[in-house]
Amino acid sequence: MSNRLEGKVALVTGGGSGLGAAICRRFAEEGAVVFPADVNAGAAQAVHAECERLVRGGAALIGDVADSLSVRKMFAGFAERQTRLDVLVNNAGIGLTGKRASSYVALMARQAQEMATRGRIETHCDTTIDLGDEDWDRMLRIHLYGAFYCSREALRIMKEQGSGATSNGKIINMGSIMGTSGGAGAVDYCAAKAGIHGFTRALAREVASRNIQVNAIAPGFVDTPLLGDMHAAYPLIAAATPLGRLGKPDDVAWAAVYLASCEADWVTGQVLSPNGGWHMSQ
Numbered sequence: 001m002s003n004r005l006e007g008k009v010a011l012v013t014g015g016g017s018g019l020g021a022a023i024c025r026r027f028a029e030e031g032a033v034v035f036p037a038d039v040n041a042g043a044a045q046a047v048h049a050e051c052e053r054l055v056r057g058g059a060a061l062i063g064d065v066a067d068s069l070s071v072r073k074m075f076a077g078f079a080e081r082q083t084r085l086d087v088l089v090n091n092a093g094i095g096l097t098g099k100r101a102s103s104y105v106a107l108m109a110r111q112a113q114e115m116a117t118r119g120r121i122e123t124h125c126d127t128t129i130d131l132g133d134e135d136w137d138r139m140l141r142i143h144l145y146g147a148f149y150c151s152r153e154a155l156r157i158m159k160e161q162g163s164g165a166t167s168n169g170k171i172i173n174m175g176s177i178m179g180t181s182g183g184a185g186a187v188d189y190c191a192a193k194a195g196i197h198g199f200t201r202a203l204a205r206e207v208a209s210r211n212i213q214v215n216a217i218a219p220g221f222v223d224t225p226l227l228g229d230m231h232a233a234y235p236l237i238a239a240a241t242p243l244g245r246l247g248k249p250d251d252v253a254w255a256a257v258y259l260a261s262c263e264a265d266w267v268t269g270q271v272l273s274p275n276g277g278w279h280m281s282q
C-alpha cells in the first residue's frame, strides 16, 4: 500500500467480479473510498466488504448500466453518501456467452486445422448472419450506452468540483484490444469496444477545459469469468501472446490505479493496453 489514491472517492461499475473487483481492491489498497457498482448485488457487497476493511466508507451500489433510469437511481444512492466523485471506472460488461463462446472456440480450432492440413479455411464463421437484434442491442447497451449513462451522471458531480491545480475528476472506460484489432465472431463486442475508444477521445476533448481526464484501458485476454466459456482456447491465446500467457486481473488493475492517480494528471484521451504484446499499438 502506497497511498497513491488517498482521499479519493471511486465508483467502479462491474465491480463485483473479474477486472472490476481487482480494480476495487487495488484502489482501496491505495487509500481510495470505493463504491463497487454491479447488477449482481451479492458480488458488489462482498467486494465492498473487502475494500472497507482497508478504507472505511463507500458502499455497494446496485444497478443495471444498460438502463438510464437504473443508472440515475444508482447515482442518487451514491449522492446520499458522498458529494464528491474523483474516479469513475466504466467497466461493467459481458462477453460471448454459452453456446456462442464454445462454438467459436470449436470454430477457431477447426479453421486452424484446415489451414494446417489443406492450406485454406473451409468452415466459415457466420456470426453476423445469425446474430439477432436483441443480442446486438444488449451488447451495445451494456458496454457503450452504459459508459455514456454513467459518465453523464458522474460529470454532473465532477463539474461542480472546482478548478484546482490538480485533476477535478477521472473517467476510465474499459475498452479492449478487440475494439482495435477486431475479432471474427464478435462483431457486436468489437463494435461496442471501438465505440468506447471513440467515446473516450471525444469526451476527453470535451471536458479537458474542466481539468477532467478521460482515458480507456484496452486489455488483452484476461482470465476472468467473462472468458469462462472460452477455456478451451487458452492455449491458442497464450501461444499468440508474445509474453506467453493470458493476463491476470491485477495486470489491468494497476493500469487503472495509474490512470486514477495524480501521476496521470497530464494524460487524457489515451487508450492504455496491457495485453502481453498480443497487440502492439492502439
Ligand SMILES: NC(=O)c1ccc[n+]([C@@H]2O[C@H](COP(=O)([O-])OP(=O)(O)OC[C@H]3O[C@@H](n4cnc5c(N)ncnc54)[C@H](O)[C@@H]3O)[C@@H](O)[C@H]2O)c1
Pocket (backbone or CB within 6 Å): 013, 014, 015, 016, 017, 018, 019, 020, 037, 038, 039, 040, 043, 063, 064, 065, 066, 091, 092, 093, 094, 095, 142, 143, 174, 175, 176, 177, 218, 219, 220, 221, 222, 223, 224, 225, 226, 227
Ligand atoms: N476478461 C477479458 O479478457 C477482457 C478483455 C478486454 C476487456 N474486458 C472488459 O473488461 C470488463 C470487465 O470484464 P471482466 O472480464 O472482469 O468480466 P466479469 O464477467 O468477470 O465481470 C463483469 C461484471 O460486470 C457486471 N455486469 C454485467 N452486466 C452489467 C450491467 N448491465 N450493469 C451492471 N453490471 C453489469 C457483472 O455482474 C460482473 O460483475 C468488461 O467491459 C469487458 O468487456 C475484459
